[in-house]
Amino acid sequence: MGKPETIVDKIWKKHEVHKEEGRPDLLYIDLHLVHEVTSPQAFEGLRINNRKVRRPDLTYATMDHNVPTKNRDVIKDQVAQNQMETLKKNCEDNGIKLADMYHPDQGIVHVIGPQLGLTQPGKTIVCGDSHTSTHGAFGALAFGIGTSEVEHVLATQTIWQERPKTMQVKVEGDLGPGVTAKDLILAIISKFGVRFGTGYVLEYTGEAVRNLSMEGRMTVCNMSIEAGARAGLISPDETTVEFLKGKEYVPEGEAFDELAEEWLQLATDHDAVYDKTVTINAEEIEPQVSWGTNPGMCVPVNGTTPDLNEVDYREDVERALEYMGLEQNQPITSIEIDHVFIGSCTNSRLSDLQKAAAIVKGKQVKSGVRAIVVPGSFSIKLQAEKEGLDTIFKDAGFEWREAGCSMCLAMNDDVVPIGGRCASTSNRNFEGRQGNGARTHLVSPEMAAAAAIEGHFVDVRKYAELVG
Amino acid sequence: MEAINTHKGLVYPLNRTNIDTDQIIPKQFLKRIERTGFGQFLFYHWRFDDDGNKRSDFSLNNAEYQGASILLAGENFGCGSSREHAPWALADYGFRVIIAPSFADIFYNNSLKNGIIPIKIAESELDEWMKAAEDSQLVLDVNLENQSITDGNGKEIHFDIPEYHKEKLLNGWDDIDLTLHQEAKISAYEAAR
Ligand code: SF4
Numbered sequence A: 001m002g003k004p005e006t007i008v009d010k011i012w013k014k015h016e017v018h019k020e021e022g023r024p025d026l027l028y029i030d031l032h033l034v035h036e037v038t039s040p041q042a043f044e045g046l047r048i049n050n051r052k053v054r055r056p057d058l059t060y061a062t063m064d065h066n067v068p069t070k071n072r073d074v075i076k077d078q079v080a081q082n083q084m085e086t087l088k089k090n091c092e093d094n095g096i097k098l099a100d101m102y103h104p105d106q107g108i109v110h111v112i113g114p115q116l117g118l119t120q121p122g123k124t125i126v127c128g129d130s131h132t133s134t135h136g137a138f139g140a141l142a143f144g145i146g147t148s149e150v151e152h153v154l155a156t157q158t159i160w161q162e163r164p165k166t167m168q169v170k171v172e173g174d175l176g177p178g179v180t181a182k183d184l185i186l187a188i189i190s191k192f193g194v195r196f197g198t199g200y201v202l203e204y205t206g207e208a209v210r211n212l213s214m215e216g217r218m219t220v221c222n223m224s225i226e227a228g229a230r231a232g233l234i235s236p237d238e239t240t241v242e243f244l245k246g247k248e249y250v251p252e253g254e255a256f257d258e259l260a261e262e263w264l265q266l267a268t269d270h271d272a273v274y275d276k277t278v279t280i281n282a283e284e285i286e287p288q289v290s291w292g293t294n295p296g297m298c299v300p301v302n303g304t305t306p307d308l309n310e311v312d313y314r315e316d317v318e319r320a321l322e323y324m325g326l327e328q329n330q331p332i333t334s335i336e337i338d339h340v341f342i343g344s345c346t347n348s349r350l351s352d353l354q355k356a357a358a359i360v361k362g363k364q365v366k367s368g369v370r371a372i373v374v375p376g377s378f379s380i381k382l383q384a385e386k387e388g389l390d391t392i393f394k395d396a397g398f399e400w401r402e403a404g405c406s407m408c409l410a411m412n413d414d415v416v417p418i419g420g421r422c423a424s425t426s427n428r429n430f431e432g433r434q435g436n437g438a439r440t441h442l443v444s445p446e447m448a449a450a451a452a453i454e455g456h457f458v459d460v461r462k463y464a465e466l467v468g
Numbered sequence B: 001m002e003a004i005n006t007h008k009g010l011v012y013p014l015n016r017t018n019i020d021t022d023q024i025i026p027k028q029f030l031k032r033i034e035r036t037g038f039g040q041f042l043f044y045h046w047r048f049d050d051d052g053n054k055r056s057d058f059s060l061n062n063a064e065y066q067g068a069s070i071l072l073a074g075e076n077f078g079c080g081s082s083r084e085h086a087p088w089a090l091a092d093y094g095f096r097v098i099i100a101p102s103f104a105d106i107f108y109n110n111s112l113k114n115g116i117i118p119i120k121i122a123e124s125e126l127d128e129w130m131k132a133a134e135d136s137q138l139v140l141d142v143n144l145e146n147q148s149i150t151d152g153n154g155k156e157i158h159f160d161i162p163e164y165h166k167e168k169l170l171n172g173w174d175d176i177d178l179t180l181h182q183e184a185k186i187s188a189y190e191a192a193r
Helices: A007-015 A040-048 A078-094 A109-116 A130-138 A147-156 A181-192 A214-227 A238-244 A253-265 A314-324 A350-360 A378-386 A389-396 A445-454 A460-467 B085-093 B105-112 B123-135 B163-171 B175-180 B183-192
Strands: A016-018 A025-028 A031-034 A059-062 A097-099 A124-127 A141-144 A158-161 A165-172 A200-205 A231-233 A276-281 A288-290 A298-300 A339-342 A370-373 A421-424 A439-442 B006-014 B070-073 B097-100 B117-120 B139-143 B148-150 B156-158
Touching: A007 A016, A007 A025, A007 A141, A007 A200, A016 B183, A025 B183, A031 A109, A031 A147, A040 A078, A040 A147, A059 A078, A059 A109, A078 A097, A109 A124, A109 A130, A109 A214, A109 A378, A124 A130, A124 A147, A130 A141, A130 A214, A130 A231, A130 A238, A141 A231, A147 A158, A147 B105, A147 B175, A158 B175, A165 A181, A181 A214, A181 A276, A181 A288, A181 A298, A200 A214, A214 A231, A214 A238, A214 A350, A238 A253, A339 A350, A339 A445, A350 A378, A350 A389, A350 A445, A350 A460, A378 A389, A421 A445, A445 A460, B006 B123, B070 B123, B085 B105, B097 B123, B105 B117, B105 B163, B175 B183
Parallel strands: A031 A059, A031 A124, A059 A097, A124 A141, A165 A200, A165 A276, A200 A231, A339 A370, A339 A421, A421 A439, B006 B070, B070 B097, B097 B117
Antiparallel strands: A016 A025, A025 A158, A288 A298, A288 A439, B006 B139, B139 B148, B148 B156
16 A cells, blocks of 8 residues: 555646656646636737637636626626627637526536536646635635636646645534534634635545535635635545536446546545644534624624734724724624625525525515525526525515626626625625625625524524524 | 846835735726736725725825835735736736735736736834835835845845746746647647546
8 A cells, every 4th residue: 555645645646747846747637617707818818829728628618707697688887798708709719618698507617617517526627716616625626726827728728836735624523503614614714814724725624524515515615715725625425426426527327436436536545644734623613704804804693893902913903893894892793784695606506595595484684684695506596496495585575686606796786885784605705895895794694594684693593493 | 928037116015914806906897808907906995985086095195105116015915816917907007026924825826927026025024124114215126036135224135936936037938838848748648548
């Protein structure tokens, strides 16, 4: 037997095209996902230099960031329209598959990759989007890249990468009832800070992680970037295999069984050594709400905003509280919201919608609160409608939308107004993220649903039996 | 990419930590399909109020910082989204060097591809220059070849930068060209799968 290896070691070894002492390695890329916002300049670069897309067959594009979620045919913004048309043209010219706005496979890029089975264990996956780490949930090495790198991958199907260090994020014990994958990742970032992962690939391990569904694992890996890590992953297991079985781009029959066997072999070996390990106890984690302007600024829902005398970086905390319109030592449950957004690549999958619907069912959105649900993909939307979730949401006073990024970054019309306060299932609470002057509180779908009904944050565990 | 070796310029101090790419260039400016012209939108909501007027409470608008080309910032500069529009905006505005105790990984890479030198310097070492630049105008002289920064008052700081990044900046090399030298290896790799 060889030396025990981490999953990152195994994937890396299989993808090295070129290696030289003292330089980054040239890695082969198995899947390149493309969307409208970070790709036009890359295609333009190819054109200027007379270069071709090397492997259109390993490239897959969709439209998600800019698309209207109310009425697909109404794009008021000509510049956005142009960006989408540019993607269409670039895909046509280069023979790249595109799930455009009207395509049944359309959706947020990090939702459709797994849903189609394009995302698979052991693959190297890149996309001009920092939340590419989502795909790590499957035991893929997946990370976000800039537009120059998008151009590079289009032209060469490779990327220069320094071998990252590995960090095990060990989650001991199991999550309590009513505590979600979102609470877990928010608690991790709040405990270790928004830059603890810089320079590392995170591997999430432990009982609580094993017990998560693939949706939950995607939620966790999705936010690795908010901890500074370009990639976060989870070793594949039976849950992974089960999820991928029967997906469109996954082989069937014997070929599948062989592939599944290979996938399971990728898991980090017992006794493999990480460069670093951090540990968190899942049993202590409570439902989380972010109070500030970065995802590390989070506390349990029964907590308060910080005491200015007890923080490092006092000025930054002061700035954040001021932007958020909050006082120090303010109880989280006293914070009233006027917007609720259930969506984004973090929490817009079917199970997210099911759990939120279970809480909302038969109740009414608090008056004065505008609440919207934006499914992560067209196919999730259809499935949810089949299950009658749309009716539950609409009856309660939610808006039910078409798939897209929507209010996660408010590039389309779905904007939180200046001074508006939103309970959001997305991943970033940066200043202005959901609209200039908008205030974002990051929460789980359950917490967002409960806030929509009650008009302020509550300990969502009181609804735990509804969610089951 | 333009080669860069030495750069002498006026410093703009932005003493905040975790400055994210949403602040560097807000999303409403990401819809354009060009690489140029993003400088006018740099730090947009910090520089301009809701009516598009310059804010008096953001010092980049102050007369003494006009023409600044070296940015000093706090920990974790450029965190968040992978948008390369962030270094495009910084470069287009006129920044050629960014000095911070730490950078977000993707931003760091994106900067290098756009002729910006990202320099990591410990907070304790940076502090003095941060204060000096806040109090009055500070000019720094950056020498990439020697990996040094001097302030004209006898203070000199040495910085680390990986050799291959340095080489690329000094020569203005294009990554894709370099990679295409390995074309045979890429083809061989593909054939072997
Ligand atoms: S949902 Fe939000 S975070 Fe996810 S890809 Fe879209 S804009 Fe980015």
